Amino acid sequence: MFAYAVRRLGIGAVLLLSLTLVTYFLFFAVPSDPAKQACGKNCNEEQIEQTRVALGYDKPWIAQWGDFMTGLVKGRDFPADEELRANNPNIVTHCAAPCMGFSFVNQQTVNEILSGAFPISASIAVVALVFWVTGGVLFGILAAMTKGSFLDRGLVGLTLIAYAFPSFFIGKFLITYVSIKWGWVEYPAYLSIEEGGVSGWLSSLFLPALTLALLFLAGYVRITRSYVLESLSEDYIRTAKAKGLSQRTMIFKHALRAALTPLVTMIGLDFAGLLGGAIITENVFAYNGLGVVALQSFTSDDLPTMVGLVILIGSFVILANIIVDILYAVIDPRVRLG
Amino acid sequence: MSEAFLSIRDLKVHFPTTDGIVKATDGLSYDLEKGKTLGIVGESGSGKSVSSSAIMGLYRGTNAQVSGQIILEGSDLLTLTDSEMRDMRGKDVSMIFQDPLSAMHPYYTVGNQIAEAYKVHNDVSKKAARSRAIEMLDRVGIPQPDRRVDDYPHQFSGGMRQRAMIAMGLINDPKLLIADEPTTALDVTVQAQILDLLQDLQRDFEAAVIIITHDLGVVAEMADDVLVMYAGRAVEYGSNKEIFTQPQMPYTWGLLSSIPDVTGDTDVPLIPIPGNPPSLLNPPKGCAFHPRCPHRDKVPDGRCATELPELLAQGSVPTHLSRCHLTDPDRVYEQEVLPMIAPDRVGES
Amino acid sequence: MSETMSTAPAGGAPAAEPEDDAILQVRNLKMYFPVKSTGIIRRTIGHVQAVDGVSFRVPAGGSLGLVGESGCGKSTTGRMVTRLYEPTGGSIMFDGQDITKINARGLKPLRREIQMIFQDPYTSLNPRHTVGSIVGAPLRIHGVLPKDKVLGRVQELLEIVGLNPEHYNRYPHEFSGGQRQRIGIARALTLQPKLLVADEPVSALDVSIQAQVINLLRDLQKEFNIAFLFIAHDLAVVRHFCPEVAVMYLGKIVEVGDRETLYNHPNHPYTQALLSAVPDVSQATIGGRRERIRLEGDVPSPINPPSGCRFRTRCPIAKDICAAVEPPLLQIGPRHKVACHFPGEIGAHPTEPVTQRLLGVDAHGQPDPGASPVEIPSGPGYSDTWFDLRSNALGRS
Numbered sequence A: 001m002f003a004y005a006v007r008r009l010g011i012g013a014v015l016l017l018s019l020t021l022v023t024y025f026l027f028f029a030v031p032s033d034p035a036k037q038a039c040g041k042n043c044n045e046e047q048i049e050q051t052r053v054a055l056g057y058d059k060p061w062i063a064q065w066g067d068f069m070t071g072l073v074k075g076r077d078f079p080a081d082e083e084l085r086a087n088n089p090n091i092v093t094h095c096a097a098p099c100m101g102f103s104f105v106n107q108q109t110v111n112e113i114l115s116g117a118f119p120i121s122a123s124i125a126v127v128a129l130v131f132w133v134t135g136g137v138l139f140g141i142l143a144a145m146t147k148g149s150f151l152d153r154g155l156v157g158l159t160l161i162a163y164a165f166p167s168f169f170i171g172k173f174l175i176t177y178v179s180i181k182w183g184w185v186e187y188p189a190y191l192s193i194e195e196g197g198v199s200g201w202l203s204s205l206f207l208p209a210l211t212l213a214l215l216f217l218a219g220y221v222r223i224t225r226s227y228v229l230e231s232l233s234e235d236y237i238r239t240a241k242a243k244g245l246s247q248r249t250m251i252f253k254h255a256l257r258a259a260l261t262p263l264v265t266m267i268g269l270d271f272a273g274l275l276g277g278a279i280i281t282e283n284v285f286a287y288n289g290l291g292v293v294a295l296q297s298f299t300s301d302d303l304p305t306m307v308g309l310v311i312l313i314g315s316f317v318i319l320a321n322i323i324v325d326i327l328y329a330v331i332d333p334r335v336r337l338g
Numbered sequence B: 001m002s003e004a005f006l007s008i009r010d011l012k013v014h015f016p017t018t019d020g021i022v023k024a025t026d027g028l029s030y031d032l033e034k035g036k037t038l039g040i041v042g043e044s045g046s047g048k049s050v051s052s053s054a055i056m057g058l059y060r061g062t063n064a065q066v067s068g069q070i071i072l073e074g075s076d077l078l079t080l081t082d083s084e085m086r087d088m089r090g091k092d093v094s095m096i097f098q099d100p101l102s103a104m105h106p107y108y109t110v111g112n113q114i115a116e117a118y119k120v121h122n123d124v125s126k127k128a129a130r131s132r133a134i135e136m137l138d139r140v141g142i143p144q145p146d147r148r149v150d151d152y153p154h155q156f157s158g159g160m161r162q163r164a165m166i167a168m169g170l171i172n173d174p175k176l177l178i179a180d181e182p183t184t185a186l187d188v189t190v191q192a193q194i195l196d197l198l199q200d201l202q203r204d205f206e207a208a209v210i211i212i213t214h215d216l217g218v219v220a221e222m223a224d225d226v227l228v229m230y231a232g233r234a235v236e237y238g239s240n241k242e243i244f245t246q247p248q249m250p251y252t253w254g255l256l257s258s259i260p261d262v263t264g265d266t267d268v269p270l271i272p273i274p275g276n277p278p279s280l281l282n283p284p285k286g287c288a289f290h291p292r293c294p295h296r297d298k299v300p301d302g303r304c305a306t307e308l309p310e311l312l313a314q315g316s317v318p319t320h321l322s323r324c325h326l327t328d329p330d331r332v333y334e335q336e337v338l339p340m341i342a343p344d345r346v347g348e349s
Numbered sequence C: 001m002s003e004t005m006s007t008a009p010a011g012g013a014p015a016a017e018p019e020d021d022a023i024l025q026v027r028n029l030k031m032y033f034p035v036k037s038t039g040i041i042r043r044t045i046g047h048v049q050a051v052d053g054v055s056f057r058v059p060a061g062g063s064l065g066l067v068g069e070s071g072c073g074k075s076t077t078g079r080m081v082t083r084l085y086e087p088t089g090g091s092i093m094f095d096g097q098d099i100t101k102i103n104a105r106g107l108k109p110l111r112r113e114i115q116m117i118f119q120d121p122y123t124s125l126n127p128r129h130t131v132g133s134i135v136g137a138p139l140r141i142h143g144v145l146p147k148d149k150v151l152g153r154v155q156e157l158l159e160i161v162g163l164n165p166e167h168y169n170r171y172p173h174e175f176s177g178g179q180r181q182r183i184g185i186a187r188a189l190t191l192q193p194k195l196l197v198a199d200e201p202v203s204a205l206d207v208s209i210q211a212q213v214i215n216l217l218r219d220l221q222k223e224f225n226i227a228f229l230f231i232a233h234d235l236a237v238v239r240h241f242c243p244e245v246a247v248m249y250l251g252k253i254v255e256v257g258d259r260e261t262l263y264n265h266p267n268h269p270y271t272q273a274l275l276s277a278v279p280d281v282s283q284a285t286i287g288g289r290r291e292r293i294r295l296e297g298d299v300p301s302p303i304n305p306p307s308g309c310r311f312r313t314r315c316p317i318a319k320d321i322c323a324a325v326e327p328p329l330l331q332i333g334p335r336h337k338v339a340c341h342f343p344g345e346i347g348a349h350p351t352e353p354v355t356q357r358l359l360g361v362d363a364h365g366q367p368d369p370g371a372s373p374v375e376i377p378s379g380p381g382y383s384d385t386w387f388d389l390r391s392n393a394l395g396r397s
Ligand SMILES: Nc1ncnc2c1ncn2[C@@H]1O[C@H](COP(=O)(O)OP(=O)(O)OP(=O)(O)O)[C@@H](O)[C@H]1O
Pocket: B015, B017, B022, B023, B024, B042, B043, B044, B045, B046, B047, B048, B049, B050, B051, B214, B280
């Protein structure tokens, strides 16, 4: 198992590097000029050209990628142009390894940007994950147990409606009603654990996490419902019933256990989709997480930040998949023991 | 009849479906004495499994309509509350199934699943249940039971899985064990091991056993009494010897004449039952077998097609019952059927 | 007592059955499936020896039954004969031609002559095609009939297998299991094959329907002179259908013979155990269960089969030699071969290995320097001289 995880991590690292390569390639394949963007609206040709050299955008893209890789391994100094650095030592920023680059748009290293935004996004994502998985499983079981009833149809229908509504709408709704009008929770503003303690942190996350969770909830209700129903018609459930087990034991011990594999698969897949949801949620709630960073970097052609995001998010998706594969083995002895 | 250990009376199990009502069991009656083995045979879909699952109360809480009486030691199982029935299941009555791989949960160890059957009905610690499971695995002939108890079902061979299922079925000393095709998925040599085991254990546990199978050879070797089912009803019922030597009902004749056996004459052609199994949505009127019956013309006035024959004693043996309008089935059997299926046995009895 | 085994008929008697009436002769056929390791680089870490050197023959218009327990290699053998699998070794002579050497192009005419009937009538028919197009497909693929004649031929075939020709436009799901199996048989018959490989053709059917299908196959065999390789695990069905039967265990044929000898005088302990394990209907009159040879344990893995005789781990009469040397498939009667060091009827197995001198080993299977081993014919058919168990010598005819 350990060797397997190590091998998978190795493959993951190679995959990540290829991803950055592709990002560089694609970035330069589209007809836009990052130097012009960085220089500002009123720059003339010459100024743009200077900026280009200063930022290192004049080199071939593959060489830029090479510089980026060097930074990852050894660390780098910015701006990229050596001459400029030599002449103006006061504007030099050192970025220690693993350096993901320097964002001229934000005048910060990418590492700084990401480490500021990451905890916010991670907090929302984790709490949302807990919300939608527990909610999805519980509602799914409830729906399965009352199959065909009003409750069953109601649960499935409601979660579908929540899924169908755009996230920004739900977010706005929650802010306006739950927080402002009804005053059930405070107006959402991010508090880290240091700032607000665990309870403050959690309550600051409640609404955004809920918004994000509602996006995924419907799928989990349905998948839990259908897998629990499916496994209820399995022979081993008949055996369990023939032993004299109660309905509850049958569902929670036998049927749900069998539904774990598809659930874990789905969580692994949704990890990749989380960013899309986060972009909207964070923007609605104005939480400066990765979603906000991502949106900004795309609109301002901020290549270093984009590449940093690719690495960070890519790592998590890869890690999530490794964990999912390990979980398969934990859940299913047939995988574990061959 | 009231002293019988198990009495099934007019049992009906109907499944409402979008196409109509499937009458899977439609007026089944039989008795079983304590410590005896009843073999149930019949075509696929004749209601063997459904009627037995109904004894276990497996259709409670589903849309199946179950009616009639299932009297086990004087009390009607159909009148029990759900929780009374749950206490009964796996304790007084237990069941083992055809495919032991799919009948076990793939994610739990064999020991866990066997111990679970013990723990639901006995207030014991986990450890005690586990050692009871080991003891049972040993009883059913699993080598090194203390090690194998922690194996998962997929690590067992087919025969070992079925042994484990039997261990699970017998762990609470049931009074009645229902074995639904316990050896159908197994090879003959393994089947022989399992049948031996069932017989030995039945002697020790003194349980009554219902063995459902489509293999007439298994019935012939295992059963004390035989019940032949057709289209959800009993069509013939009697002692093992009676059924195989003096069968009275044309469907039973058809069954016996359509199987080759390992010792018989190979030149005797098999005589298949013509036609196809009946629809349970719309079973034939009168005798359900009449569309396929080669003897229906012997019954006057076309009664076979209009009137359901009663399950009655037709010959000299009062416990040998059959459901057929033929007035002298023994003569028809001796003169018309036997010469075709076992010419060497004509005139023997 | 002659120590050499000549293949020439002793006394010049004509061969009881000339080899050339065989439509199929299989010689030393092997199928090893590679077992791969898990991981990035999938190395081959072993082989499933699914079939390991089987030889048999099927006479034109005749039937050979292949029986044995699950996983012994019956289906694999059938699939090699139909060339669904490429054999690892050995030869398959069909109609005088070695079909293991045929390339993909040459296979097409072969597919007309060798057809297969499958076990499961539910999954082997495409649910989206009508019965007519299923049965007619081989005709179209091989272009044997002009288009306008196909319909007539298909209806004729449906009639032959006892289906209503008007069912031409129906779909498989509208038929019962027995009827579907008939459709499969009609499809196999379309091109008038010379050999039908029937892999458990009735196992999935109800007993009453089984008899219909078996009778149908019998009639067809008589009418069209089709040879059958009939694979089944039901010994009674095989006995009923096949005048000659081979018993397989873990990839090898352990005993083969004509049906009377094999069922009434089995000489291999495995055949004996297998036969004694079959529940017998006639037991009802006697009461109780038959005395049987109990086999302990399970069939070993074909990845790592036991040394010597593969049955030795479960064999009630195994001795040292069984672990040391593999017993050859030795002819011990006019139409009877057995692969056991101690062949004999139940209770009459010899105490000393009869193969000892033929193989040039001592009673424990250790090489015996003084002995002169004999070449034992390993071909598919029978020869006119055989090893006589009573005199313990070769050369009886
Ligand atoms: N839950 C159900 N809903 C509808 N029909 C059902 C249900 N369960 C069983 N049936 C039908 O009832 C009939 C009897 O089924 P049963 O399983 O008792 O047959 P069986 O005699 O055990 O046959 P087999 O030998 O194939 O096991 C079949 O036609 C089956 O399709």
